[in-house]
Amino acid sequence: MKKIGNNTLNIILGVLIILAIWQITVMITDIEEALLPTPVMVWEAIVSLVTSGALFEHLKVSLGRFAVGYIAAAILAVILGLFLGRMDRLWAVLDPIVQVLRPVAPIAWSPFIVLWFGIGNAPAIVIIFIAAFFPILLTTVSGVKNVDTTYLKLASNLEIKQPQLMTKIIFPAAFPAITSGLHIGVGTAWIFLVSGEMVGAQSGLGYLIVDARNLLRLDLVLAGIIFIGVCGLLIDRAIRLLERWVEMQWGMSSKE
Numbered sequence: 309m310k311k312i313g314n315n316t317l318n319i320i321l322g323v324l325i326i327l328a329i330w331q332i333t334v335m336i337t338d339i340e341e342a343l344l345p346t347p348v349m350v351w352e353a354i355v356s357l358v359t360s361g362a363l364f365e366h367l368k369v370s371l372g373r374f375a376v377g378y379i380a381a382a383i384l385a386v387i388l389g390l391f392l393g394r395m396d397r398l399w400a401v402l403d404p405i406v407q408v409l410r411p412v413a414p415i416a417w418s419p420f421i422v423l424w425f426g427i428g429n430a431p432a433i434v435i436i437f438i439a440a441f442f443p444i445l446l447t448t449v450s451g452v453k454n455v456d457t458t459y460l461k462l463a464s465n466l467e468i469k470q471p472q473l474m475t476k477i478i479f480p481a482a483f484p485a486i487t488s489g490l491h492i493g494v495g496t497a498w499i500f501l502v503s504g505e506m507v508g509a510q511s512g513l514g515y516l517i518v519d520a521r522n523l524l525r526l527d528l529v530l531a532g533i534i535f536i537g538v539c540g541l542l543i544d545r546a547i548r549l550l551e552r553w554v555e556m557q558w559g560m561s562s563k564e
Contacts, residue, residue: 345527353527354534362516363535370501370512373429374543377436378497385441385493386486389448390474393482399449406442414438415503432512435504440493447492451485452478487551494547498540513539 327347334346341349357363392399414435421431455478505514513536520528 342524343526345530349527350530350534353525353531357528357531366511366513366516367535367539369429370505370514371539373432373505373512374436374498374501376429377433377501378440378493380433381437381440381497382444382490382493385444385489386448389445389486390452390479390482392445393449393452394478406446410442410446414500418504428509432501432504432509436497436501439500440497443492443496444486444489447485447489448482451482454485455481490547490551491544494544495540498536498543502536 330347334341334344337344345353354363392402417438418431418435421434425431425434501512502514502517505512506518509515513532517529517532517536520526520532
């Protein structure tokens, strides 16, 4: 309880420092408040978005797109990674292809994605999928390849075959690497969700920012940025809770 209280106090202190620096910057510069809104103006914009219901509509759409794209990418990438990590020859062929495609920003594919999938939810979901897929796949493959050979030799001596070998030995041993990929995938997917919604969507948090920018309502732009940051933090925390649950179910944690 004391640790939780200290963490909360640190968060509050950090927020107050940011707000103070923000307000001082507005006061000592010649930038007009329309171009650099004060914390009070942004707070009023947040209240207006909440009371009008616009925030929840855009947030619901963004979270729905994110959930579909990220979950699909995570499931497919983990399954493929578990098997490709055990198939050295096949991975030797696929690895160069993955390494060429991985650095390409998902938003760069947007012209093709819009042409192939049209306008609406599908393009944003595909962009999220691409953003999350590669980091999860690569960390899963790496985790499988780095499984301690002692475990595999022991499994062989005990004549443990598939699927028990995968579920009881390889997956638990590779899970720390998989969780690292899940965290990286969350960050990149959330970033490119917003970028995707800025390109062709007519709803979502990314669209909210673009629409506010077109109206020169920078207070609403900053409000949208704050919501995006907070949602990203909460999603990351949710992934951590899921990881702990999986660890307990698979006997990888001592916590009860």
